[in-house]
Amino acid sequence: GQQVMQIPQYQHVQEGEDFTTYCNSSTTLSNIQWYKQRPGGHPVFLIQLVKSGEVKKQKRLTFQFGEAKKNSSLHITATQTTDVGTYFCAWHPSGANSKLTFGKGITLSVRP
Amino acid sequence: NAGVTQTPKFQVLKTGQSMTLQCAQDMNHEYMSWYRQDPGMGLRLIHYSVGAGITDQGEVPNGYNVSRSTTEDFPLRLLSAAPSQTSVYFCASSYSGMGTDTQYFGPGTRLTVL
Numbered sequence: 001g002q003q004v005m006q007i008p009q010y011q012h013v014q015e016g017e018d019f020t021t022y023c024n025s026s027t028t029l030s031n032i033q034w035y036k037q038r039p040g041g042h043p044v045f046l047i048q049l050v051k052s053g054e055v056k057k058q059k060r061l062t063f064q065f066g067e068a069k070k071n072s073s074l075h076i077t078a079t080q081t082t083d084v085g086t087y088f089c090a091w092h093p094s095g096a097n098s099k100l101t102f103g104k105g106i107t108l109s110v111r112p
Numbered sequence: 113n114a115g116v117t118q119t120p121k122f123q124v125l126k127t128g129q130s131m132t133l134q135c136a137q138d139m140n141h142e143y144m145s146w147y148r149q150d151p152g153m154g155l156r157l158i159h160y161s162v163g164a165g166i167t168d169q170g171e172v173p174n175g176y177n178v179s180r181s182t183t184e185d186f187p188l189r190l191l192s193a194a195p196s197q198t199s200v201y202f203c204a205s206s207y208s209g210m211g212t213d214t215q216y217f218g219p220g221t222r223l224t225v226l
Binding site for chain 2: 006009030031033035041042043044045048050088090092099100101102103104105
C-alpha cells in the first residue's frame with residue numbers, strides 16, 4: 001500500500017534558526033496538503049501543492065512539491081515562538097478521493 | 113458562520129458506557145469525517161460521509177458507529193466505551209471530499225474512558 005513517511009517526529013530549535021521537515025511517499029501523489037495544529041488546538045489548513053516542482057511561500061514558510069510528486073518539504077526561515085505546533089502533511093491514497101490521510105506529524109518546539 | 117462545532121469539549125466515561133459525540137457544520141459541506149488523535153499516531157480516520165445518507169469506514173472504524181441524516185450533522189457513537197478509545201476526537205468537513213478540497217476541523221472532543 002501507499003506509504004507516506006513524515007520525518008522527523010520531533011524537532012527542537014533555537015529561535016531564529018531555520019527548520020525543515022519532509023513528507024516522503026513510496027508512490028506518486030496527486031497532491032499534498034499541509035496543516036498546522038497549535039498546542040491544545042485543532043488542525044488548520046496551511047497550503048496545497050498540486051503541480052510537480054511547485055513552490056509556494058507564506059511569509060517565512062516555504063512549501064515545495066518534488067519533481068516526481070513523491071515528496072514535499074516545509075521550510076521555516078528564522079523560526080519564531082509563534083511557529084510552535086505540530087505540522088502535518090496530508091494526502092489522498094490512490095483511487096480514494098474521500099479518504100484524506102494524515103502523516104504522523106512533526107512537533108516543533110522553539111527555544112526563545 | 114460558526115464553521116464546524118463539536119460537543120462536548122470534554123467527556124469522561126466508564127468502561128462499557130455509550131455516548132454520542134456531536135458534530136455540526138453550517139457551511140453546506142457535503143463531506144464530513146471523524147478522526148482520532150493519539151500521541152505519536154497522528155490523525156487517523158474513523159468514518160466519513162460524502163453526503164446525507166452515505167457513510168463509509170476509515171482506517172479505525174471498530175467500536176464506532178455513524179449516521180448522516182442531514183447535511184449539517186454527523187454524530188459519532190461509541191457503543192460500549194473501552195479505555196483504548198481514550199483520545200481526542202476531531203470532526204472535519206469539506207465542500208465535496210475531493211482531493212483538492214480544504215478540510216475544516218472542529219475544536220475537538222477530549223474523551224477519557226476509565
